[in-house]
Amino acid sequence: MTTIQRVLVYAGAAVVTAYFLYPLYVLLLVGFAPVQYTLDKIYPAQFTMHYTLANLVTALTSYGFIDPLVKSLKTAFLVGGLSVALGFPAGYGLSRVSKKVSSAASTTLFVVNMMPAIVIAIPISTQFVRLGLYGSFVGVGLAQELVALPLATFIIYGTFQAIPRELEYQARIDGAGVGRTMLGVLAPLAKPGIAAAFLLSWMLSWDEFTFAILLSPVHPTIPILIYHNIQRGNLLASTAFALFLTLPVVAITIMLQKYLKGEYLSGGVKG
Amino acid sequence: MRKPNDLNYLLFIFPALLYVGYFSFYPAARAVYLSFQTPHSHFVLVNYKSLLYYGLSSAVLNTVALTVGALLIQLAIGLGAASILLREFRGKRVFSALVIIPMGVATVVAAVTFSFIFPPPPGGYANALLELLHLPQFNWYANTLASLFTVMVADSWKNTPIVTLILLAGMSGVSPDLYRAAEIDGAGALRRFIHITLPNIRGSIAVALIIRGVSEFNIFALPLVLVGYRIPLLTTLTYEFYSSASIGDYYYSLASATILLAFVAAFILVVLKLGGGRR
Incomplete structure (x- = not known):
């Protein structure tokens, strides 16, 4: 493989990986972050440092x-x-x-x-x-x-x-x-x-x-x-x-x- | 020792065939038969006539458009991903595991996730990304076409892996000598792809299109969650009638199901015809 081809392969792999993983990432984010950082926002942040188990516990128990x-x-x-x-x-x-x-x-x-x-x-x-x-x-x-x-x-x-x-x-x-x-x-x-x-x-x-x-x-x-x-x-x-x-x-x-x-x-x- | 004959071994297959006969073919035939009835009369077309009034033609059109669009997206991404998987590179093992993960995610889970990414306006995760990049916002459900496109993207997320694996199986069967010869003749990567890869994996492309095509016609949970009954498809229209309490609506749902079955049957006939020469 030439260098250009190698770059293309990695770039392609990166794009496909992003498409396949992003939805799962969003699901995890909504699942584990407090709702004020996710669904309560019109434009939720793509990343947060605040995590909680409260969402899961509430859902699974009540x-x-x-x-x-x-x-x-x-x-x-x-x-x-x-x-x-x-x-x-x-x-x-x-x-x-x-x-x-x-x-x-x-x-x-x-x-x-x-x-x-x-x-x-x-x-x-x-x-x-x-x-x-x-x-x-x-x-x-x-x-x-x-x-x-x-x-x-x-x-x-x-x-x-x-x-x-x-x-x-x-x-x-x-x-x-x-x-x-x-x-x-x-x-x-x-x-x-x-x-x-x-x-x-x-x-x-x-x-x-x-x-x-x-x-x-x-x-x-x-x-x-x-x-x-x-x-x-x-x-x-x-x-x-x-x-x-x-x-x-x-x-x-x-x-x-x-x-x-x-x-x-x-x-x-x-x- | 006595030579084994077909009849003895057929007994082993028989339970499975009986099962699918009773639970699949018999109900399907009953659905078709009942769709020409009402609680009061026999062999009438009134259910179908009423369906036309309730938007059957737009349901058919939307279903066909959704199928074609989703197949194109899945084929394009599948070809790309399979071409990548054909090469050796660092991290290939991880990549090939990642590629199949969406396959294991339930359709309804995909629907939940994409309802966060593409919610009704304003906002949502996709629009937040656009805003981050200072790009204009998008209403994912602005009109029928936009709504169908949103469903296609969500559906393709889950179903591109199957297409990728089928295409990859086809591509792995193409002899490397062909590529080497073309390379020596000076053909670039794109020309090799168009003139060697594509013609040689025609069969796999056909299989992928047929398998996915039938499933696209049956797409149900995803549009139900993302667009509800606003953009009717054959499946959601059927379900809307089925879940209403009225007995007349039950017969409409049978008629609409029969039309869905007719499309799928046409697909199946094409498959059997294509496969016929090889059997």
């Missing part, structure tokens, strides 16, 4: 945070669990069927992934009312699974493609049944992929907005609680919840960096 937190956690674990329960066999099956069958099945999953949540949620809501699932974490989780399952399946599918079939045949010859082969031999080998699928599904549910607001508006998850508080003008509370929602997810995103590759994100579609 705005009914516990119920939404519990609901969000229950939903996210349900979605993660469903993704493994359905995605593990599906990913295994996909890696073993003929090319024609596997591309038909992954096309179906890919189409599901693109289905608008709002279109599906409207008819589902009346059925959930009838089944007593409307407003429950189970109902929200069952719907959110539609977003998570295709991605989880593709990740596990990718993992199985890398596991030699001979290992499986060996186990079968040694007398292990299908169940034991899957749980005893294949599951441990596919563990990283399964863990990634679980975490990604957990995270998709934790962040999900559309299904959650359409199917459980009165007993909200955290994202909906954030929205309700913006509507009511409780901006500091919504900021505190937003920070709380974001921290685990940013950690998981960085952990999953390896799996967030173009191929998985494009859902198996080749250009």
Whole structure:
């Protein structure tokens, strides 16, 4: 690289970094600085030396945070669990069927992934009312699974493609049944992929907005609680919840960096 | 040992397919079917006619404009960021971790943050920056176009990382020999980018545009927080009818959802057609 190119690369990296980090910086600033330095000002300072935990403490203790937190956690674990329960066999099956069958099945999953949540949620809501699932974490989780399952399946599918079939045949010859082969031999080998699928599904549910607001508006998850508080003008509370929602997810995103590759994100579609 | 056949292995995939069939395809079909009904009559277009009266055409126009604009922004920044990530430089590891962080931030969190950066006038963080630089103030919601642009910028913050990663995967596949040959022939960096990089990552660009295009059509939380129902989009219009208590409005929301589905279905058909040759 010439010097000019080097300068250009650093300048570009600096601009992109600023665009990606500035909003997070603002969120932290509003979250941790006293409100007279941030939202109470028409032109808030870009930097301050005054910090406080009072915003967070007030928000987390006096705005009914516990119920939404519990609901969000229950939903996210349900979605993660469903993704493994359905995605593990599906990913295994996909890696073993003929090319024609596997591309038909992954096309179906890919189409599901693109289905608008709002279109599906409207008819589902009346059925959930009838089944007593409307407003429950189970109902929200069952719907959110539609977003998570295709991605989880593709990740596990990718993992199985890398596991030699001979290992499986060996186990079968040694007398292990299908169940034991899957749980005893294949599951441990596919563990990283399964863990990634679980975490990604957990995270998709934790962040999900559309299904959650359409199917459980009165007993909200955290994202909906954030929205309700913006509507009511409780901006500091919504900021505190937003920070709380974001921290685990940013950690998981960085952990999953390896799996967030173009191929998985494009859902198996080749250009 | 018996040769494994498709049917046995299909049993493993079956639960997942059953699940998405019951929870995704069946409700979608029901939405379309019900959209042609009212509580009193069967197979009528009255829901769609009323939607036209309630601003359906501007919702469609706004949605299309938002999609196109957001895709252009994401493609431009994504190409830039991916070109940077392709090179070796000090701090690259940190940079590549930073680039994916917005991906993990929930849409509603992005919406909260951008409502501080771009609040209704006066002021806010973006205008404070402008004031610091002695530049004129800007009303981010002065008209429909400005409002849509504000939503595009906020949306692109969260979604450029995905585009970047898809483009980066494409760029990493371009043979370095091509670049070396062009360099020897005297092509500068810009010409190499236009004549080698772009044609060779056409496929990745198409994938990124399609994936993001479908999501842009479904954009919901961000406009709901930033512009509310003032600038109708297909999703917010649908939700406005859905969340009203009237049963007639419920049927309007189904009609508006069906139109959204039709656009997304068109996108999906294009994808399947594009991918068809390779399957």
